[in-house]
Amino acid sequence: MISVLLDTSNTNLSVGIAKDHALIGETQYAAWQRQSEHLVPEIDHLLKKLSLTKDDIDEIVVSKGPGSYTGVRIGMTVAKVMAFALNKPLYLVSSLEVYKAKEGRSVCLMNARSKRSYIGVYSPEEIILSDTIMDNEQVKMYLAAHPDYKVCGDVSYLSLRGEKVNILENLMNADVERNLCKDVLAAKPVYLKDL
Known part of the structure; x- marks a missing residue:
């Protein structure tokens, strides 16, 4: 195929x-x-x-x-x-899903401008949080509440480093x-x- x-x-x-x-x-x-x-x-x-x-x-x-x-x-x-x-x-x-890491849970982010982010949360098996928009402060709180989740995507606008993905x-x-x-x-x- x-x-x-x-x-x-x-x-x-x-x-x-x-x-x-x-x-x-x-x-x-x-x-x-x-x-x-x-x-x-x-x-x-x-x-x-x-x-x-x-x-x-x-x-x-x-x-x-x-x-x-x-x-x-x-x-x-x-x-x-x-x-x-x-x-x-x-x-x-x-x-957002194409940014997810191979293993574990991934918070996939994209800059939505105006201090907001597009966010989707995925595991290899399922969608944990469907794509939505969130204020950057809410994103930071979400990340703080889930420290074991991998951060993926172009997240430099949040002063974060994202996981490398293919x-x-x-x-x-x-x-x-x-x-x-x-x-x-x-x-x-x-x-x-x-x-």
Whole structure:
């Protein structure tokens, strides 16, 4: 099974190809405000490098947000077009969930501006707290009440250090039943302001 993995919800462009749940090709780099220029060429480059064609693709997995308006829209649009054109399943995964650590419980955070954070709390098996928005002071209290939880995501705005995670591996290992998009054309991104 060949999976195309895409994340454009933040400042980085992340593109991966997995075969039978093993990452066989990837590229990740800062592409803020240039993701639209780079996404499709990077997908094509990885497929060619791995001697694959679009006909070899079995599924597309994309982060659906929250994230920057343009970034999320780019990834979702490309993923939807690919899934529709190739008649392949599309899986939509929370951008916060792709930050979770491999083991233990993770508090996944993203800057929502105006002294607020987007927060989702996950264990490897379940969603503990669904994606929501919270004042930064509430986030700090939550973290203080759960010192054993790992802090993940770009948390420099809170003067914290986040766990290092591989976004593409998390997309590859996402719960397929929960994240299957039943209507590709109706799939909508989750923007930062939507939570």
